[in-house]
Amino acid sequence: MRTLPVIICLLFTIACKAQELPYTYQFFVNSRMEGNYFYSKVVIEGSSYIKSEKDRLPVHDSNFFTPGNSLLLEYKNSAKGNWMAFIYKPAFRGQDHFIPSHFLSFHLLASTVISRSNLPYVQLLLRDSSLTKKNAITIKNSGKWETINIPLAEFDKREFKDPREIIGIVFSQQGTSETIQRIFVDDIELTGSIKTKTVKERPVILTINRYARHIDINWKPVTDTNIKYVKIYRSENGNPFKPVGIQAMSIHRYSDFVGETGRSYLYKISFLNSNYQETALSKQVKARTRSMNDEQLMDMVQEACFRYYWEGAESNSGMARENIPGWQSMIATGASGFGIMALLVGAERKFITRQQLVDRFKKIVSFLEKADTFHGAFPHFIAGNTGKVEPFFGKRDNGGDLVETSFLLQGLIAARAYFKESNKDEEQIRKGITSIWERIEWDWYRRFPDSKFLYWHWSPDQAWVINHRLIGWNETMVTYLLAIASPGHPVPASLYYSGWANQDSTGQQYRSAWGGTREGSMYTNGNSYFGIKLDVGVSNGGPLFFTHYSYLGYDPHQLTDKYTNYFTNNQHIAQINLNYCITNPHHYKGYGDSCWGLTASDGPFHYSADEPVFNRDLGKIAPTGALASFPYTPRESMSALKNYYYNYGKFLWGEYGFRDAFDLNENWCSDIYMGLNQAPIVVMMENYRTGLLWKLFMSDKDVQNGLKRLNKETAERN
Numbered sequence: 001m002r003t004l005p006v007i008i009c010l011l012f013t014i015a016c017k018a019q020e021l022p023y024t025y026q027f028f029v030n031s032r033m034e035g036n037y038f039y040s041k042v043v044i045e046g047s048s049y050i051k052s053e054k055d056r057l058p059v060h061d062s063n064f065f066t067p068g069n070s071l072l073l074e075y076k077n078s079a080k081g082n083w084m085a086f087i088y089k090p091a092f093r094g095q096d097h098f099i100p101s102h103f104l105s106f107h108l109l110a111s112t113v114i115s116r117s118n119l120p121y122v123q124l125l126l127r128d129s130s131l132t133k134k135n136a137i138t139i140k141n142s143g144k145w146e147t148i149n150i151p152l153a154e155f156d157k158r159e160f161k162d163p164r165e166i167i168g169i170v171f172s173q174q175g176t177s178e179t180i181q182r183i184f185v186d187d188i189e190l191t192g193s194i195k196t197k198t199v200k201e202r203p204v205i206l207t208i209n210r211y212a213r214h215i216d217i218n219w220k221p222v223t224d225t226n227i228k229y230v231k232i233y234r235s236e237n238g239n240p241f242k243p244v245g246i247q248a249m250s251i252h253r254y255s256d257f258v259g260e261t262g263r264s265y266l267y268k269i270s271f272l273n274s275n276y277q278e279t280a281l282s283k284q285v286k287a288r289t290r291s292m293n294d295e296q297l298m299d300m301v302q303e304a305c306f307r308y309y310w311e312g313a314e315s316n317s318g319m320a321r322e323n324i325p326g327w328q329s330m331i332a333t334g335a336s337g338f339g340i341m342a343l344l345v346g347a348e349r350k351f352i353t354r355q356q357l358v359d360r361f362k363k364i365v366s367f368l369e370k371a372d373t374f375h376g377a378f379p380h381f382i383a384g385n386t387g388k389v390e391p392f393f394g395k396r397d398n399g400g401d402l403v404e405t406s407f408l409l410q411g412l413i414a415a416r417a418y419f420k421e422s423n424k425d426e427e428q429i430r431k432g433i434t435s436i437w438e439r440i441e442w443d444w445y446r447r448f449p450d451s452k453f454l455y456w457h458w459s460p461d462q463a464w465v466i467n468h469r470l471i472g473w474n475e476t477m478v479t480y481l482l483a484i485a486s487p488g489h490p491v492p493a494s495l496y497y498s499g500w501a502n503q504d505s506t507g508q509q510y511r512s513a514w515g516g517t518r519e520g521s522m523y524t525n526g527n528s529y530f531g532i533k534l535d536v537g538v539s540n541g542g543p544l545f546f547t548h549y550s551y552l553g554y555d556p557h558q559l560t561d562k563y564t565n566y567f568t569n570n571q572h573i574a575q576i577n578l579n580y581c582i583t584n585p586h587h588y589k590g591y592g593d594s595c596w597g598l599t600a601s602d603g604p605f606h607y608s609a610d611e612p613v614f615n616r617d618l619g620k621i622a623p624t625g626a627l628a629s630f631p632y633t634p635r636e637s638m639s640a641l642k643n644y645y646y647n648y649g650k651f652l653w654g655e656y657g658f659r660d661a662f663d664l665n666e667n668w669c670s671d672i673y674m675g676l677n678q679a680p681i682v683v684m685m686e687n688y689r690t691g692l693l694w695k696l697f698m699s700d701k702d703v704q705n706g707l708k709r710l711n712k713e714t715a716e717r718n
Contacts, residue, residue, distance in 0.1 A: 020097040021250070021328055024228075025163040025190040027087050028106075030069055030246075031059040032651040032659075032669040037071055038604060039088045046081025048173055049180075050074065054667070057085055065107035065145045065186035066229065066276070067243040073183045077118060079176040086125065087188060088168040092672060093602065094326025094392075101163040101190035104150045107276075111182040113141045117175035119183070124155045125168030132156040136174060145186070147276075149194050163190050187276070196275055197226040203269045203282040211300055212292040213649055214257040217267055219282070221252040227271045231278065232256060235266040241281075246272070247655075248325065252311070255304075257650045264288040294638060299349065301627065301641060302685055304657035305678040306346040309339035310360075312656060312673075314384035318363040320675040322381065322392070323602075324656065330390050331382040334404040334549075335675025340364070340411030341552055341693050342682040344418050348692060358425050361415060365432035374400030374458055376440035376489070378408060396466055399459035402445045403470070406479040409437060410553040413703065417696040437702070442483035443491050452498035453506075454483060454491065471510045472500040473523060473537045477566075478550035481559075485706020493706075493713035501561065515539045516615075524563050530579035532572050535564035540580070541573035543609040544599040544625045547632065548680045552687075553697030558707070562714050571632040577625070578636055580612030588619045589664035593636060594643035597625020601661035601677060604668040619665045623658035628680035630688035637688075657681065 031037045036056035044050060051058055051074035064070040075083055104124070121134035132155035139146050152160050160166060169188055201224040209216040217232065227249045233241040234256060247254045249271075258265065265288070268281040292300065312324050314331050320339035322332040340361075347357040371387035372379060377400030379389040391398040416433040419426040447455045447464055456468040456476075470476045480500040483491045501507075501523045511521040515538035519527055526533070529540040537546075547570035551559075556566035574597075581596035600609035601622030610618050626633070626640035644658055651669045652658050660670040660677055686692045697703060 021225075022097050022099045023095050023325070025089070025098045025101055025166075027089050027169050027188040028071060028185070029066070029187060029189075030064075031071075032671065033667045034059055034061065034069075034651075035667050037087070038666060038668045039090050040071070041086040041088070043084045043086070044081070045083070047078040048081030048083045049076040049078070050083040050085060056667075057087070060184055063109060063184045065109070066231070066246050066272070068245055070109075070184040070186035071188075073120065073171060073185060074180060075120070075173070076180050077173045077175050077177045082173045084170055084172040085120075086168050086170050088125075089164075089166070090671070092325060093323050093607070094330070096164075097327075098163050098190075100192045101160060102152055103191045103194060104148075104152060104155070104169070104188075105191045105194070106148050106169075106188040107145050107186045108137070108139060108148055109145045109184040109186075110139060110141060110143075111184070114139075114181050114183070115175070118177050118179075118181055119174060120171040121174045122150070123170050123172070124152075124166050125170050127165050127167050131170060134172070134174075149191070152190070166190065191274070194275065196277060197273050199224055199226050199271050199273050199277075199279050201227065201271065202279065203230065203271055205267065205269060205282050205285050208267065208285045208287045210287040210290055212261050212289060212297070213259055213646060214255050214653060215265055215267070215287045215289065216253060216255050216655075217269070217285070218253040219269055222249045222271070224271075225249075226273050228274045228276070229272040230254070231270045231272055233268045233270070233281065234258075235284075236263065241266070241268055241284075250325075250328070251655055253307075253655050255653060255655050257653050258289060259650060261289050261291055297641060297645065298685055298689065301645075301657055302345060302349060302682045303351050304653075304655070305682045306342050306349075306351055308656040308673055308675065308678040309342045310346060310352065313339070313360075317367040317382075317384045317387075318360045319367065319382075319384065320679075323660075323672045323674045325672060327392075329384045330392065331384050332404075332675050333378045333380055333382060333401065334407035335679065336364075337404075337406075337408035337411035338549075338552060338679030338683065339675060340408075340415055342679040344415060344696070345682050345686045345692065348686075348690075358419070358429070361419065361429050362425060365429055365436070368436055369432055373439070374460060375444040376400075377402050377405040377445065377458070380404045396459060396462060397457070398461070399457060400445070401457055402442070402454060403456055403476050403479050405440060406476070406482050407549060409440070409482055410478055410550075410697065412436065413700050414553050414693050414697040417699050437486075438488035440486065441489045442486045443489045445483075446491060446495075452495065452502065454479060454495065454499055469506070469510070470499060471502050471507050473511070473520065473542065473546065475546050475549040476500070478554060481550070481554060481703075481706060481710070484709055485702050487702050487705075490706075490709075493709040496561070496710055496713065497717065501563070511538045515542070516613075529576045530583070532575050532579070534572055534576065535569050536566075537569070537573055539611065539613055540576050541612070543611050544574060544577055544597055544629060545609070545676075545680070547573050548624075548628045548684060549676075552680060552683045553693055554703075555687075555691075555694035555698050557694075558698060560714075561710070562717050567632075574629040574632040577612045577629075578633060580617075585614055586617060586619065588617075590621065594639040595621055596636070596640060597621065597623070597627075597629060599625040601625075602670040602672055602674065603661060604663050604666045618663075620661045620663040620668075622661040622677060623652070624660075624677040624681050627658075628677075628684040630685045634688055 036053035040057040042052040319336040380401040381390040453469040520538035559566040584591040598610040
């Protein structure tokens with residue numbers, strides 16, 4: 001197994017904010033994948049035994065304390081051996097504020113009577129890879145699930161002020177016996193209190209929607225902080241209701257992937273408090289799965305991904321969070337720009353009303369007018385409750401981020417074109433967007449008056465410390481295009497060629513360094529891959545988000561410079577990516593003509609921007625790769641959509657559409673959705689279907705003026 005500290009160490013060590021709702025520090029709730037639990041490891045010595053699959057603990061789908069599964073510990077305590085089972089804390093991006101912890105808590109079921117001496121020891125694995133002392137487990141052998149609460153002080157005398165000091169739980173052999181023992185363990189977590197807290201709210205299901213293979217249940221939003229989970233029950237053909245899933249109290253819907261079409265189901269829900277005590281059940285509702293054509297499937301995917309930005313938005317600003325679950329009070333600027341476009345699609349598709357959209361945009365624009373800016377540019381992350389910069393990526397990330405600002409403005413300019421009615425609210429939105437747009441000092445971000453480049457960041461106390469020139473080919477073309485188009489602080493159109501398409505030694509070295517090859521280091525490429533010619537691009541095109549982020553608003557059909565037309569070039573990059581996955585040189589599970597699209601996403605070991613290159617292909621697939629490529633590869637993108645939904649939907653589909661990524665080789669699926677990945681699916685799918693965002697954005701007079709300047713510069717260079 002690869003180095004587990006990569007899994008268990010959190011991505012960022014940031015001071016927690018008082019306004020953040022704390023998460024429970026959990027080692028196991030449910031495994032999205034059947035078979036084995038990715039965040040576990042089994043070690044066996046001598047003639048002892050513990051059941052494992054690929055050196056990981058098995059997942060059991062029939063016995064569980066909370067649905068839908070538990071971990072199976074099936075073991076033999078030989079006198080001439082030992083076994084250990086490690087269960088690691090998954091590192092979820094942005095989960096770094098936790099409930100104070102005083103107890104290790106889990107639920108255990110013994111399938112037969114087991115003597116105390118043959119139950120496992122349990123101990124804590126600490127951040128320095130040391131183990132605390134062992135604790136024996138005591139149970140009643142009741143044949144029912146039993147709650148185990150062990151004070152952390154019994155493991156170690158130190159006070160665990162930060163639960164992140166504990167990176168894993170270890171079960172290990174205690175006694176000796178040649179008899180196979182079998183226990184199930186569920187809901188392994190650290191808890192602050194074992195006192196009962198009464199839940200006063202009662203569950204009410206509001207709506208239920210039916211699709212081809214899943215039922216979507218929506219309930220009255222929960223406000224009682226004593227509620228930990230919503231528990232979902234299902235009945236079929238008059239059979240008793242059975243628990244099928246749980247949902248975090250912060251999300252008020254559940255997607256039950258039943259896996260069959262044309263079947264009727266009944267549903268009820270209940271609430272669980274922090275000690276898993278359950279309320280009464282709601283009234284039942286009924287739904288039947290139905291056949292769906294291609295258009296209906298696209299509607300389904302767009303609406304689900306749209307919800308990320310509608311229901312999942314930060315509450316004060318109405319803007320997009322970096323990922324869900326993650327920081328609840330932090331806004332991601334670029335993801336918000338993409339999300340703004342997804343909201344426009346939502347109104348056009350009647351997922352919400354125009355008035356609902358207007359109300360949301362009044363909130364968004366009002367917030368942005370007061371938020372921190374740095375020479376007009378917004379920071380990468382913003383605290384939603386204050387509008388202040390949030391240096392989420394470290395202390396140097398505390399100023400203006402020109403690329404994230406350009407992603408935001410791409411959405412705002414499209415919105416300005418959309419809100420064309422002559423009423424007070426829409427006029428107010430247009431006026432606010434214009435003010436934000438005009439005060440961005442794109443020319444300041446040249447750094448020097450005669451600079452050939454734009455620079456990515458500027459910090460108010462560290463100035464240009466990051467010193468990152470913007471050089472293509474990558475996701476930042478939109479930054480140069482908007483800087484040229486700026487009505488208030490434009491840069492010369494010549495910067496497109498001297499900066500973005502730079503061909504001197506600076507650009508060549510930059511591209512060679514990140515691309516790991518000289519191919520495309522001149523910005524132009526000219527090679528053919530899988531028989532497909534690539535005019536522009538490093539290596540064989542890079543990760544697919546390069547063909548998405550700058551072209552959500554800018555229509556690549558209308559972007560032609562002296563080197564290529566960018567619709568054609570992007571289409572070729574997508575086709576190369578597809579063909580690479582079909583060829584599948586690593587022989588990864590799942591890859592093929594309906595499972596493709598290497599791009600940036602969450603991963604089993606870390607976030608990475610995967611490419612169709614042997615040493616940069618890690619075996620994970622992000623649905624956004626193929627689905628946001630609909631304009632370039634409509635048939636192949638639809639094939640991927642159907643494959644992801646019909647064949648992998650049980651673990652991959654959720655409340656906000658497809659989860660961020662999956663890796664069949666590692667038996668892993670991401671537990672998060674990412675703001676940068678859900679919206680491009682909505683937007684590019686809509687651009688394929690109706691061209692909505694391309695039409696809106698390209699109709700803007702400032703955008704057109706910028707393109708005229710660039711086209712004039714291009715003509716002079718040809």
